[in-house]
Amino acid sequence: MRIILDGMGGDNAPAETVKGAVEAVKLIDDEITIVGKPELIEEELRKNGYYGDRIAIEPASDVITMEDSPVKAIRRKQDSSMVVGLNMVKEGRGDVFVSAGNTGALVVGSRMILGRIRGIDRPALASVYPDISGGHPGLLVDAGASSESKAGNLVEYALMGSIFTEKVWGIENPRIGLVNLGTEEGKGTSVTKDAFQRLKASHLNFVGNIEGRDVPAGVCDVIVCDGFTGNVILKLTEGVAMGVFKQVKNTIMAGLKNKIAALILKKDLYALKDSFDYEEYGGAPVLGVNGPVIKMHGSSTAKAVKSAIIKAVPYAREDVVGIIRQELLKIEECDESDYSI
Amino acid sequence: MRIILDGMGGDNAPAETVKGAVEAVKLIDDEITIVGKPELIEEELRKNGYYGDRIAIEPASDVITMEDSPVKAIRRKQDSSMVVGLNMVKEGRGDVFVSAGNTGALVVGSRMILGRIRGIDRPALASVYPDISGGHPGLLVDAGASSESKAGNLVEYALMGSIFTEKVWGIENPRIGLVNLGTEEGKGTSVTKDAFQRLKASHLNFVGNIEGRDVPAGVCDVIVCDGFTGNVILKLTEGVAMGVFKQVKNTIMAGLKNKIAALILKKDLYALKDSFDYEEYGGAPVLGVNGPVIKMHGSSTAKAVKSAIIKAVPYAREDVVGIIRQELLKIEECDESDYSI
Numbered sequence: 001m002r003i004i005l006d007g008m009g010g011d012n013a014p015a016e017t018v019k020g021a022v023e024a025v026k027l028i029d030d031e032i033t034i035v036g037k038p039e040l041i042e043e044e045l046r047k048n049g050y051y052g053d054r055i056a057i058e059p060a061s062d063v064i065t066m067e068d069s070p071v072k073a074i075r076r077k078q079d080s081s082m083v084v085g086l087n088m089v090k091e092g093r094g095d096v097f098v099s100a101g102n103t104g105a106l107v108v109g110s111r112m113i114l115g116r117i118r119g120i121d122r123p124a125l126a127s128v129y130p131d132i133s134g135g136h137p138g139l140l141v142d143a144g145a146s147s148e149s150k151a152g153n154l155v156e157y158a159l160m161g162s163i164f165t166e167k168v169w170g171i172e173n174p175r176i177g178l179v180n181l182g183t184e185e186g187k188g189t190s191v192t193k194d195a196f197q198r199l200k201a202s203h204l205n206f207v208g209n210i211e212g213r214d215v216p217a218g219v220c221d222v223i224v225c226d227g228f229t230g231n232v233i234l235k236l237t238e239g240v241a242m243g244v245f246k247q248v249k250n251t252i253m254a255g256l257k258n259k260i261a262a263l264i265l266k267k268d269l270y271a272l273k274d275s276f277d278y279e280e281y282g283g284a285p286v287l288g289v290n291g292p293v294i295k296m297h298g299s300s301t302a303k304a305v306k307s308a309i310i311k312a313v314p315y316a317r318e319d320v321v322g323i324i325r326q327e328l329l330k331i332e333e334c335d336e337s338d339y340s341i
Numbered sequence: 342m343r344i345i346l347d348g349m350g351g352d353n354a355p356a357e358t359v360k361g362a363v364e365a366v367k368l369i370d371d372e373i374t375i376v377g378k379p380e381l382i383e384e385e386l387r388k389n390g391y392y393g394d395r396i397a398i399e400p401a402s403d404v405i406t407m408e409d410s411p412v413k414a415i416r417r418k419q420d421s422s423m424v425v426g427l428n429m430v431k432e433g434r435g436d437v438f439v440s441a442g443n444t445g446a447l448v449v450g451s452r453m454i455l456g457r458i459r460g461i462d463r464p465a466l467a468s469v470y471p472d473i474s475g476g477h478p479g480l481l482v483d484a485g486a487s488s489e490s491k492a493g494n495l496v497e498y499a500l501m502g503s504i505f506t507e508k509v510w511g512i513e514n515p516r517i518g519l520v521n522l523g524t525e526e527g528k529g530t531s532v533t534k535d536a537f538q539r540l541k542a543s544h545l546n547f548v549g550n551i552e553g554r555d556v557p558a559g560v561c562d563v564i565v566c567d568g569f570t571g572n573v574i575l576k577l578t579e580g581v582a583m584g585v586f587k588q589v590k591n592t593i594m595a596g597l598k599n600k601i602a603a604l605i606l607k608k609d610l611y612a613l614k615d616s617f618d619y620e621e622y623g624g625a626p627v628l629g630v631n632g633p634v635i636k637m638h639g640s641s642t643a644k645a646v647k648s649a650i651i652k653a654v655p656y657a658r659e660d661v662v663g664i665i666r667q668e669l670l671k672i673e674e675c676d677e678s679d680y681s682i
Contacts, residue, residue, distance in 0.1 A: 133587060189489050192569075212579070213583075216581050232520060239558060242554075243558065248589055
């Protein structure tokens with residue numbers, strides 16, 4: 001496998017990106033190509049003491065910034081690290097593209113350069129939902145690729161999320177939950193009501209509607225919602241978890257007696273805080289396009305880059321994209337019967 | 342002022358409801374009428390040692406349960422505590438109605454019995470968003486009265502929330518935030534984009550789009566969103582906060598050394614947990630109907646009932662409903678000019 005890494009995208013590129021690649025290459029048998037300005041990337045490789053031959057450089061003179069308008073940037077910045085990297089995957093010169101760059105541009109670029117999988121109306125961004133209650137993390141789809149969704153889009157998200165969590169995470173028969181304002185059938189908007197019926201009739205392991213309070217409780221493996229709701233869920237979870245931690249810290253640090261207790265607990269509480277950390281989770285796949293693409297958090301550190309590269313390997317090797325393609329072909333063939341996903 | 346209390350609605354009625362009324366009446370100068378089955382309510386009053394004359398009973402033979410379908414229940418259960426109580430407010434026999442009963446039925450009943458305020462397309466349920474980061478609580482509108490909203494509805498929610506937080510909470514020039522998937526102007530769905538422009542052009546103190554992570558950070562006094570998003574926000578906040586606490590507790594209780602520290606911190610940490618508690622916040626107003634109505638949490642205890650009754654007094658006394666009505670009339674009169682809310 002050859003992993004194509006966007007060397008210039010994200011807040012901490014190229015320093016943290018290259019450092020993450022150097023750390024990752026020690027742990028995998030695969031090769032990495034870093035796309036970007038060669039002199040900058042070479043300098044970072046040297047800084048990290050890397051002189052091996054399993055990290056290559058592909059030159060790209062331009063960068064898509066966080067402020068760039070996605071569609072314009074993909075069209076005009078043809079020699080940007082993102083466009084060059086996506087083209088490498090398209091041309092078969094790489095097996096998976098990993099980037100911490102502009103999210104909108106990565107989704108648009110994946111769709112424009114790699115193309116949508118036949119049968120998929122809208123590609124989605126899947127994000128790892130952190131493990132809050134001590135269960136296990138879930139995959140949230142859509143995390144914000146689209147702001148509005150039709151019922152059919154939600155069903156596509158469920159199907160793609162089910163295949164991804166089964167093949168990449170190794171979860172047997174993944175449980176699919178639909179975010180809604182009540183658990184009862186018949187609750188919600190016209191879109192969620194319609195999606196509920198379609199998911200119920202599908203071959204997926206649909207566990208029904210889930211409410212906001214169920215999302216962090218680990219009741220399902222794939223959390224399905226429109227991109228607006230998904231974006232709010234991810235950011236609100238971060239805000240509430242950090243808010244509660246801040247308050248716990250303030251409580252613990254109030255008064256000498258508490259401070260002594262805090263000293264005892266400090267290490268364990270910090271370990272807990274880390275367990276909510278996105279850096280361990282290895283990035284979010286862009287699902288529904290003809291090639292594996294992984295989006296990392298814009299402020300990814302070397303640790304996050306390393307995790308994303310390691311998790312990218314099974315994504316490419318298990319041919320998740322190919323399986324999604326086949327599943328959709330099956331559905332197309334069966335469309336005249338009463339089979340429905 | 343006479344507060345009309347639904348004696349039968351909610352999981353802990355009538356026991357906790359009556360107990361809350363007995364505790365509240367000691368702290369206010371106003372009178373309370375409890376609506377419900379007289380023999381049950383009298384028994385609870387006696388249990389709580391109340392023999393005064395500031396709590397009256399209004400008989401109602403029926404109860405709307407949590408499982409009842411809202412519209413059907415309001416139409417058919419004419420002698421339910423909820424319908425009788427709402428009619429008392431309509432007829433001027435009471436100044437505010439407070440209920441822990443079926444939320445959908447209370448919203449539908451308020452609209453059907455009291456009627457919408459002229460100029461309001463959709464009444465909303467406003468809910469107190471707990472103080473997570475140590476700032477102060479906010480008012481979230483809509484908390485789930487409607488599952489879908491148009492831009493005009495969001496502007497109405499903002500206007501009503503602004504008046505409520507100013508008059509009942511005493512916040513000068515309340516800050517209005519619009520929940521969206523990014524802070525920049527131009528982000529979001531067609532509905533939030535349109536609402537953004539209308540709010541920007543209004544006389545309200547609109548602070549712009551807020552993201553999920555800003556919601557618990559106290560950046561605004563009124564959190565405006567559609568009812569689907571509002572429902573997810575409230576329940577997710579509860580789920581994440583409780584999940585983090587559970588994990589903190591597990592961490593603290595792991596090992597003898599930690600347990601000693603835990604003993605020291607226990608009291609303060611429980612006090613913190615209580616600060617996230619809905620019971621202190623005094624219920625959520627149904628806004629946009631011709632009369633003050635307060636919804637309490639379905640599982641309200643006596644403490645929550647007491648808070649709701651105490652907070653209901655300024656809601657009625659400040660004539661928030663009348664002020665909303667006047668503001669909308671002003672807008673109607675100015676509609677031919679370029680004045681817009």
